[in-house]
Amino acid sequence: xxxxxxxxxxxxxxxxxxxxxxxxxxxxxxxxxxxxxxxxxxxxxxxxxxxxxxxxxxxxxxxxxxxxxxxxxxxxxxxxxxxxxxxxxxxxxxxxxxxxxxxxxxxxxxxxxxxxxxxxxxxxxxxxxxxxxxxxxxxxxxxxxxxxxxxxxxxxxxxxxxxxxxxxxxxxxxxxxxxxxxxxxxxxxxxxxxxxxxxxxxxxxxxxxxxxxxxxxxxxxxxxxxxxxxxxxxxxxxxxxxxxxxxxxxxxxxxxxxxxxxxxxxxxxxxxxxxxxxxxxxxxxxxxxxxxxxx
Numbered sequence: 107x108x109x110x111x112x113x114x115x116x117x118x119x120x121x122x123x124x125x126x127x128x129x130x131x132x133x134x135x136x137x138x139x140x141x142x143x144x145x146x147x148x149x150x151x152x153x154x155x156x157x158x159x160x161x162x163x164x165x166x167x168x169x170x171x172x173x174x175x176x177x178x179x180x181x182x183x184x185x186x187x188x189x190x191x192x193x194x195x196x197x198x199x200x201x202x203x204x205x206x207x208x209x210x211x212x213x214x215x216x217x218x219x220x221x222x223x224x225x226x227x228x229x230x231x232x233x234x235x236x237x238x239x240x241x242x243x244x245x246x247x248x249x250x251x252x253x254x255x256x257x258x259x260x261x262x263x264x265x266x267x268x269x270x271x272x273x274x275x276x277x278x279x280x281x282x283x284x285x286x287x288x289x290x291x292x293x294x295x296x297x298x299x300x301x302x303x304x305x306x307x308x309x310x311x312x313x314x315x316x317x318x319x320x321x322x323x324x325x326x327x328x329x330x331x332x333x334x335x336x337x338x339x340x341x342x343x344x345x346x347x348x349x350x351x352x353x354x355x356x357x358x359x360x361x362x363x364x365x366x367x368x369x370x371x372x373x374x375x376x377x378x379x380x381x382x383x384x385x386x387x388x389x390x391x392x393x394x395x396x397x398x399x400x401x
Contacts, residue, residue, distance in 0.1 A: 137393075139389070139390070140387060140389065140390030143382070143386030144387060146379055146382070147383050147387065150202065150203060150380055150383070154200045161190060163190075164189060164190065165189065165350075167187040167189060168184070168188035169187065172185070172186055173185070173362075173369070175368060180192065182372045183372070185355075185358060185359065191355070191369065194355060195352070195372065195373055198350045198352045198355065199376075201262060201345055201350075202376075202377075202380060205262075205265075205269070206331070206332065208266045208270070209266060209270055209328065210324060210328065212270040212274075213270050213277065213324065213331075214274075216270075216277075217274035217276065217277025217278040217280075220274070220278040221235075221277060221279060221280060221281025221282035221283075221284075221285065221316075222282070222308055224285070225281065225284065225289065226285045226286075226304070226307070226308060227304075228286070235278070236282065239278045239279060242275045245272070247272045247273060247330075251271075252337075252338070252343065254267070254271055254272065255268040255338050260346055261344075262345040265339070265343060265344040265345070269335060269338075276323065277323065280316075281320065284312075285312050285316065288312055288316075289312075297311060318395040319395075322388055322391045322392045326384070326385060326388035326389075329380075329382075329384040329385050329388075332377065332380055336352055336356070337353060338353065339352070340353040340356055342354075352374075352376055353373075353377070355370070358370070359371075359373075
């Protein structure tokens with residue numbers, strides 16, 4: 107008996123150029139902009155781990171050395187209380203990395219779970235889940251995060267929670283669209299006929315196919331989340347003094363920006379570099395994970 111197997115759809119087939127997935131990863135890592143982004147993120151990780159070996163205690167006040175410009179002794183200068191800004195920036199990298207990790211493990215999984223269930227099962231469940239998603243998306247992300255942070259009270263944990271609650275809806279809509287497109291494919295029907303449960307289909311088939319696009323979106327969104335977290339710290343709704351959080355450090359130096367530019371500029375430059383690095387890495391991941399991306 108002649109049995110033929112239908113080929114995978116074009117959007118699920120590996121791209122022949124550049125040697126498939128491995129070639130695409132090698133191509134992405136060879137791009138200078140993505141390589142620069144990776145190096146900056148590695149520097150953030152090193153700074154977060156090396157904060158305990160900072161040149162000076164980031165909390166130690168020395169009023170006799172207040173508002174000193176950058177020098178060999180104080181690489182980034184000192185603030186209004188004589189604290190070493192370079193040491194505080196190093197310690198602040200920990201909180202930035204914490205925001206990135208906490209947002210990454212909460213935003214994308216929740217959004218993808220909602221979207222996959224809505225797209226796969228459809229019907230009344232899809233309607234309810236998507237209307238809830240639309241309610242959250244009706245509010246601008248920054249305003250919703252500000253409102254939640256103000257309601258929950260100041261603090262780093264509350265700021266991260268506010269960011270996570272305001273950031274998951276786009277992942278739900280994206281996962282729902284992909285699940286609706288994939289649920290009628292032949293391999294899904296074959297899994298059903300083979301007796302696979304709905305949970306197995308969701309975890310073994312739909313989730314891996316939707317994870318790459320969610321990863322790219324997450325990498326690009328993390329830059330915005332860091333900016334929102336810095337904005338909450340700037341407004342006093344994030345980490346509280348004397349915690350060396352970058353947004354709070356910018357806020358502390360905004361009133362003396364003209365004569366003592368380094369107090370606010372250098373922590374702001376750290377925020378800028380990390381956000382830029384995440385955007386560059388996100389662009390590289392998009393090119394590496396999309397088999398239809400042009401080279």
